[in-house]
Amino acid sequence: MIALSLFCAAFLVWAGVTVFFWKAGAWLPYYVIGSAGSAILMVVGARDFLPLEFALRASTAYAVDGLSHLTGVGTRVTWSDPGSILVVGVPHHNEWTQLRVGLESSGLLESAALAGLVAFFPNGRLLHRAMVVALGLLASFVANAIRVLLIVTSVGYLGQGTLDVAHVFVGRALFFLIACVIYWFAITRPTLRTVHCRLRGGPI
Amino acid sequence: MTGSWYMQFGFWGVFLLIPILIDGTVAFTYLVSVILGRQKRLPIRPVTRAPNGKWPRVTILVPVYNSANDLAVCVESIKRQSYPADLIEILAIDNGSRDRSFAVFCEQQQAGYAGSIHWLSTFHQGKPWALNIGIHYAIGEYIINLDSDVTMHPDAVANMVAAFEHDPNMVAATGSVEIEPAREAGGFMRIVHECEFQEYYFAFNVGRRFQSESRSLFTLAGAFSAFRREVLFATHLYDTSTVGEDTFMTFDIQESFPGRKVSVVTSAVCYTEPIPGLRALYAQRVRWQRGEIEVIAAHPVLAGRGLFYRGFSPMRTLVVDHTLAFPRVAWTFLLPALAFMGYNWITVVAAMALLYAAYMVVEAATWTTNALLVVLPSSHRLWRGWWVIPIMPAYRYMVFWMRFAGTLTVLTEPTKWRTADPVSASRAGLLKVVDRVLVHEPAERPARAA
Numbered sequence: 060m061i062a063l064s065l066f067c068a069a070f071l072v073w074a075g076v077t078v079f080f081w082k083a084g085a086w087l088p089y090y091v092i093g094s095a096g097s098a099i100l101m102v103v104g105a106r107d108f109l110p111l112e113f114a115l116r117a118s119t120a121y122a123v124d125g126l127s128h129l130t131g132v133g134t135r136v137t138w139s140d141p142g143s144i145l146v147v148g149v150p151h152h153n154e155w156t157q158l159r160v161g162l163e164s165s166g167l168l169e170s171a172a173l174a175g176l177v178a179f180f181p182n183g184r185l186l187h188r189a190m191v192v193a194l195g196l197l198a199s200f201v202a203n204a205i206r207v208l209l210i211v212t213s214v215g216y217l218g219q220g221t222l223d224v225a226h227v228f229v230g231r232a233l234f235f236l237i238a239c240v241i242y243w244f245a246i247t248r249p250t251l252r253t254v255h256c257r258l259r260g261g262p263i
Numbered sequence: 264m265t266g267s268w269y270m271q272f273g274f275w276g277v278f279l280l281i282p283i284l285i286d287g288t289v290a291f292t293y294l295v296s297v298i299l300g301r302q303k304r305l306p307i308r309p310v311t312r313a314p315n316g317k318w319p320r321v322t323i324l325v326p327v328y329n330s331a332n333d334l335a336v337c338v339e340s341i342k343r344q345s346y347p348a349d350l351i352e353i354l355a356i357d358n359g360s361r362d363r364s365f366a367v368f369c370e371q372q373q374a375g376y377a378g379s380i381h382w383l384s385t386f387h388q389g390k391p392w393a394l395n396i397g398i399h400y401a402i403g404e405y406i407i408n409l410d411s412d413v414t415m416h417p418d419a420v421a422n423m424v425a426a427f428e429h430d431p432n433m434v435a436a437t438g439s440v441e442i443e444p445a446r447e448a449g450g451f452m453r454i455v456h457e458c459e460f461q462e463y464y465f466a467f468n469v470g471r472r473f474q475s476e477s478r479s480l481f482t483l484a485g486a487f488s489a490f491r492r493e494v495l496f497a498t499h500l501y502d503t504s505t506v507g508e509d510t511f512m513t514f515d516i517q518e519s520f521p522g523r524k525v526s527v528v529t530s531a532v533c534y535t536e537p538i539p540g541l542r543a544l545y546a547q548r549v550r551w552q553r554g555e556i557e558v559i560a561a562h563p564v565l566a567g568r569g570l571f572y573r574g575f576s577p578m579r580t581l582v583v584d585h586t587l588a589f590p591r592v593a594w595t596f597l598l599p600a601l602a603f604m605g606y607n608w609i610t611v612v613a614a615m616a617l618l619y620a621a622y623m624v625v626e627a628a629t630w631t632t633n634a635l636l637v638v639l640p641s642s643h644r645l646w647r648g649w650w651v652i653p654i655m656p657a658y659r660y661m662v663f664w665m666r667f668a669g670t671l672t673v674l675t676e677p678t679k680w681r682t683a684d685p686v687s688a689s690r691a692g693l694l695k696v697v698d699r700v701l702v703h704e705p706a707e708r709p710a711r712a713a
Contacts, residue, residue, distance in 0.1 A: 079692060079693075079696070080689065080692070082692060083688050083689050083691065083692020083693070083695075084675070084676075084683065084688050084692070085685040085688035085689045085692065086668060086671040086672055086675050086676075086685070086688075087664065087667065087668040087671065087685045088685050088689065090592075090671055091592065091596070094592070094593065095592070095593065095595075095596035095597070098593060098596070098597060099596070099597070099600050102600075102604070106604070162604065168597055172590070172593035172594070172597055173593075175593070176589050176592065176593055180671075180674075181671060181674050181675050182674050235590070238590060239582070239586055239587065239590070242586045242587075242589045242590065243582065243586045246585075246586070246589060247581060247582070247585045247586045250556065250560075250585070250670075250673070250674065251556070251559065251560045251566060251581075252560075253674060254556055254557055254560035254561075254673055254674070255560040255561065255563065258504050258505065258557060258560060258561050259561065
């Protein structure tokens with residue numbers, strides 16, 4: 060109860076400060092506090108007050124489980140903990156690796172960051188921004204599933220020794236590339252379109 | 264999934280590491296190219312003989328707006344050129360000055376000069392208006408734009424014209440803009456000025472040189488650029504709808520003259536005062552960023568060229584300056600927030616320290632490239648300024664935020680040269696709130712009732 064009260068107080072302070080900077084036309088603090096603050100509040104809310112992190116972990120696990128047959132790696136999601144994926148080691152058929160989809164692999168932080176950055180970016184109407192956020196979150200989820208699938212495939216074919224490299228570097232870099240594409244379509248391209256329309260009075 | 268601290272750092276740091284890799288790749292590519300001799304030191308030497316037997320006439324356009332303090336020094340630097348004075352035409356074009364600019368100009372005109380020196384006026388306020396009028400009045404085969412707050416090296420015009428005369432394929436060129444030593448600044452601003460000097464030196468003497476080589480020069484500096492006369496008349500002249508008229512002109516030329524050379528002439532040097540304060544730096548960088556976005560948006564054909572297009576592709580610049588800025592913004596705040604989500608503080612702090620160290624390595628490569636290419640009279644200052652290497656990442660980070668503000672204001676504010684900084688805007692907003700809550704409302708209500 061205390062935690063929830065603190066969370067609500069933090070939310071109110073954040074909302075008040077963001078609105079103040081918006082009204083004052085101080086765009087940099089408005090955007091930084093609006094986007095970063097909302098991302099942090101979303102992550103805290105999703106982890107501590109709503110079962111969203113768990114839902115994201117579970118859905119990632121099931122999505123990867125459903126897709127893994129495409130790469131020929133057998134996986135199984137354990138019923139006791141749907142956030143865990145059981146990977147069948149292909150080269151040695153007797154090697155099993157249990158991958159736990161935690162905060163890092165759930166894509167929660169990346170999704171919250173994307174949602175905050177798009178929602179508070181001062182381009183377009185609120186409804187349009189909400190749609191872009193929804194599509195961005197969907198794309199983020201798919202990107203994250205592809206990343207975890209890459210890790211699963213790597214572990215499946217090359218063994219447990221490749222886990223760290225696949226997880227920390229290859230999977231992360233792949234996710235970063237996909238995230239950049241998402242940012243391009245969610246923020247940069249619409250910005251160009253808006254500015255072009257303002258300058259030239261017509262669609263790009 | 265990750266256990267060890269360095270794996271955690273690697274995992275979370277990737278969003279900040281990849282931009283470093285991009286910056287680092289560019290910095291080290293330049294460094295290796297210089298070490299391998301692909302770019303050489305080009306000393307500033309006086310050109311004594313006309314390349315084609317005869318020097319052409321040159322018009323120098325100097326837009327004037329409240330330039331009383333700087334105009335005399337600027338015009339005197341033109342008068343001191345080694346280029347034949349009788350072939351130089353100076354057009355000072357006023358665009359709404361309210362100070363003593365005209366009186367200063369008259370003093371310069373009466374001081375005697377073998378070349379011609381004229382004053383033009385326009386009621387339209389704005390540099391592009393002034394430049395466009397000057398272009399119409401210019402009679403030179405080459406037209407040089409010069410800001411009224413810069414001074415030229417005595418051989419700048421001769422070296423610039425010689426570069427054009429030697430290369431018929433060159434249609435436009437930017438000179439090299441360098442930061443003068445600050446006269447009175449001390450403390451923090453002195454550090455900023457040294458960083459600014461290093462930044463400018465790299466941008467003109469290294470960055471633009473490599474851009475020229477790959478036919479992708481992005482901006483002909485508004486402070487000092489030169490054009491063939493016929494080239495300017497083949498464009499739409501200077502655009503007045505954006506704040507990046509110099510970049511706009513560069514884009515127009517790149518679009519209208521594919522395959523021709525838009526280059527930098529590093530031996531044509533001009534000097535500008537360092538930025539007077541952080542507020543001015545903020546306004547300048549906001550203007551640069553919004554100018555870049557506006558100009559790219561105004562050129563959809565060029566903007567549509569892909570990332571891997573050989574030649575001039577603004578998309579590459581846009582991805583680095585705009586798209587990649589967003590993950591950097593997010594992770595600047597999310598990385599420390601990890602400490603509140605169960606991650607070890609030491610890991611988070613170590614991650615940030617390592618990121619800073621990585622940027623220092625990039626800056627060391629940048630400085631070394633500068634040091635390998637630097638020529639007199641700037642070499643002593645550049646070499647003596649090695650101590651800015653550990654400070655440069657912080658300076659660039661500060662500038663990153665200023666430019667990022669431009670990413671926002673391009674959408675939230677109308678096109679204008681000056682913009683309120685966040686501190687002033689917040690203070691004004693706070694005063695408005697205080698005014699409304701404490702002063703006016705209680706007083707207004709009885710008045711309305713009455």
